[in-house]
Amino acid sequence: xxxxxxxxxxxxxxxxxxxxxxxxxxxxxxxxxxxxxxxxxxxxxxxxxxxxxxxxxxxxxxxxxxxxxxxxxxxxxxxxxxxxxxxxxxxxxxxxxxxxxxxxxxxxxxxxxxxxxxxxxxxxxxxxxxxxxxxxxxxxxxxxxxxxxxxx
Numbered sequence: 001x002x003x004x005x006x007x008x009x010x011x012x013x014x015x016x017x018x019x020x021x022x023x024x025x026x027x028x029x030x031x032x033x034x035x036x037x038x039x040x041x042x043x044x045x046x047x048x049x050x051x052x053x054x055x056x057x058x059x060x061x062x063x064x065x066x067x068x069x070x071x072x073x074x075x076x077x078x079x080x081x082x083x084x085x086x087x088x089x090x091x092x093x094x095x096x097x098x099x100x101x102x103x104x105x106x107x108x109x110x111x112x113x114x115x116x117x118x119x120x121x122x123x124x125x126x127x128x129x130x131x132x133x134x135x136x137x138x139x140x141x142x143x144x145x146x147x148x149x150x151x152x
Contacts, residue, residue: 002062002096004103007052008045013061017052018042020063021084027141044068052084053103055096063087065100067108072119074140075147080108082118082150101130109152116152121145 007014018041022034029037044050044066054064063086071081082104087096108116117135120127121143124134132148139145 002055002057004053004055004099007054007064010054010056011042011045013054014038014042014045016061017054017064017086020086020088024086027143050084053100053107055087055091055100057091062091063096063100065097065104067104071117072140078117080113080116082116098130105150105152114152116150118148119145120148124148
């Protein structure tokens with residue numbers, strides 16, 4: 001039986017989730033060793049910087065998504081962000097990413113956030129189908145990126 005819950009309630013999965021994010025988005029972490037990111041991500045579960053919602057089957061971690069205070073170093077003027085969206089390859093295609101994204105959006109709205117941001121280099125169409133709007137195109141990490149927003 002799968003379920004969605006906050007990572008802060010399952011901190012034994014924190015190192016795994018942060019390692020997956022670090023590997024998936026390695027181009028963003030070129031200057032940050034995994035151990036440093038794991039400490040930052042773990043602290044982010046309580047200090048509000050990287051609040052992560054996770055999907056699990058029993059106690060097996062399937063993926064997660066975060067509500068991040070700041071996810072684009074060059075754009076500190078923007079935020080908060082949907083960030084760190086990752087689902088394991090074997091769990092893809094089952095709707096977990098959408099559940100996680102909607103969970104983050106619902107939570108953000110419940111605490112008074114009216115607009116979320118994200119950036120992506122390869123999932124623009126996926127997010128556009130789910131109500132996200134392209135605000136601008138830019139280059140970062142030697143990749144074409146799209147800055148997208150969603151009103152809540």
